[in-house]
Amino acid sequence: MIDSDGYRPNVGLIICNPAGKLLWAKRVGQDAWQFPQGGIQRHESPEAAMLRELNEEVGLEPSDVSVLARTSSWLRYRLPAHLVRQRAAPVCIGQKQLWFLLKLVGDSGRIRFDRGHKAEFEAVRWIDYWTAADEVVAFKQEVYRLALGELESTYRQLLAQAAEDSGGV
Secondary structure (H helix, E strand, O other): OOOOOOEEEEEEEEEEOOOOOEEEEEEOOOOOEEOOEEEOOOOOOHHHHHHHHHHHHHOOOHHHEEEEEEOOOOEEEEOOHHHOOOOOOOOOOEEEEEEEEEEEOOOHHHOOOOOOOOOOEEEEEEEOOOHHHHHOOHHHHHHHHHHHHHHHHHHHHHHHHHHHHOOOO
């Protein structure tokens, strides 16, 4: 499903563990890391797409996470020219994304890569909040900065609440 401007609707998942680190996933067979993300299917809500992608890409169930926030509007990135499939109809020039900030409430040991029709990731690691914006492939860096920037206040509130709950504040 491509919109009239050539963008594919998509959801991005920023999953935070109890220590405040973010799930960073390694693409199969590549030295490329990113947040889980995936397309929104026809007649599917962004929330339903997010839960489906959560399961397909990292094997987690809705009960494993708490949804904390979502970006208020679509964030877009363009694909580099060499990645645009010019013979496809319609031509997809990039993605428009709604980003979700999720808190992992289940066991991280439940993360697995065999739930989708084909595994997209082969490993995860937990990173600091802003690391992703520097480590992701260059054409996605700006959209990552925008998503992280918009969701940062909710993330900071989560950290403050965790510190308070543990007696650290």
